[in-house]
Amino acid sequence: MNFARFLNPRSLPLVITTSLFALLYGFGAVSYDAFLSPQVFVNLLIDNGFLVVVAVGMTFVIISGGIDLSVGSIVALTTMVSATLAQQHHWNFWQILPLVLAIGCLFGLFMGVLIQVFKLQAFIVTLGGMFLARGLCYVISIDSISITEPSFTVLAEYRIPLGEETFVSTSGVVAIALLAVGVYLAHYTRFGRTVYAIGGNERSAMLMGLPVAKTKIMVYVLSGFCSALGGVLVTLYMQSGYGLHALGMELDAIAAAVIGGTLLTGGVGYVVGTLVGVMILGVIQTLIVFDGSLSSWWTRIAIGGLLFVFCLLQRLLDRSGKKIRTKN
Template sequence: MKARNLPILVTLALFLIMFGGGSLAFIGFFSVQNFLNLFIDNSYLLILAVGMTFVIVSGGIDLSVGSVLALSTMVSSSLLAKSHLSPVLVIPIVLAMGTALGLFMGYLIQTFNLPPFIITLAGLYLARGLCYVVSIDTIAITNEFWKGAAHATVNLIGNNFVSPSVFIAVAVVLAGLFVMRYTRFGRNVYAIGGNEQSAVLMGLPVNHTKIAIYALSGFCSALAGIVFTFYTLSGYALHGKGMELDAIATVVIGGTLLTGGVGNLLGTVLGGLVYGIIQVLIVFQGTLNSWWTRIVIGFLVFVFCLLQRIFETGKSAALARERAKQAPKAQASS
């Protein structure tokens, strides 16, 4: 039980060390607002990562999320600016579109037994290409509701505030936590990630679950796209470029195994915070160019994967020892 939580504790420790280190090194780093900013600046990433956690725990991968995010910024800005549709219509349309894209990819993957890597990779192309079909140029959003969402702040204790996006992200995380822990669907995701063939033979609805997982990831990507436009107030085909990897990195740093079956959304949130604080640290440091973020993230992914490897080999060795001990014990108990 404890061993299972170890990766999350490592991520938590890492975050605390980074936050503490930053607070000691830089004046003005340590503040509640700076902590809240991590959520404000990364809320769309968290939303993407929630969907990605489901996919990765099920043993799959979704490379299309960054592009679907971009497509959803394009479609929403185009519908708002060019078709002058009301946000009440735009938001459901965009969410339905993202879900449909995910549904489509999930259907191909599951029904025809195709590799998720290739199908979602093609999805990456498809969504990015569709962006250009909508428009080659940036589309600015001038809709009042959107502007309101972009500029609104909600005061918390003291003078500290968060943006409405944070509430959306937190709601998504909480809903994700509930689904993963307390619904049959969520548990089926773990079962499929643990051993898909077993899941089939146990009579679990593997087909529907897997298709639903990709649909869910598509939904999260579309929602993240809407949230993203709250920051940029624009739709642009190059938004979210490479963000699929940020999402994957966030999930991995959060302790989810890329082999599937093991993972936790709390870890993913911590992973997102670690991701955010690296960026903040580099900004505070001042002299390093922002591309160091990538190198540091790459390094962290390396460290975490290494830890998981050591953890795995350690566990299988412990298991062998346990088995050796258990055989005579089992005899005695029966």
């Protein structure tokens, strides 16, 4: 039985991902002196905070056995709505925040209902959501709108000192807070465990008397909420709204979740793994920036390679898991 515990396909990818992150970071530290500065580490979080937030929502969707392709577009739509309201209607940040979060949730609710009630494929429904939200951005404006509203700029430039030379931005704090909420939801609430159960076997979950329909819809609402919150962070990070923001972010979020050990088939994954997944993407980016001679597209190449390796790894683990099963 120790063998099964060691090869527990649920946690081994997480162990490997974390080791890989440590390895990459160690490589950077050996190669570049400045890499060891704590600010470099914190910057991983600052520069990728929005992706953490979006990917946590995505992780829930994937664990439930679904997929959400609309997240990048909802991020873009959020930046557009925020920028327009701030610049042209002079709303302040705190008036805009609840509105855009509500829009994100409603978007998720709409897609969740289509998927659950009408038994449609999540892939197609969220693909529709992706086009719809992206298209709406251009209805608002085809140009980038810079934000000069003071309540935004104050928050965007606000830095919380951590020690002497290190500081963290609002988005870093929000990302960590949301991650904590994600871990709590996934592992310590009925909702989270029901998501896992649905991903494991939806029919069983229903026969066990779990609220399958409600939970599945809520997963998309949660993802919509995370996308909108991620969109707010992007707005702060970019200090602008633009229909071309967050292009392809849904795929980054999926990649982060998978590299973090979440199985695309559902039922298996850790929210913390997703953080590590995002940080790996971030550290590769940082390494390429430090190197200076490589084009930023090498990040993509590295991510592509990693994804192949991780999918293969998951398949192998799945097989060994099955072997254990039949041995018993």
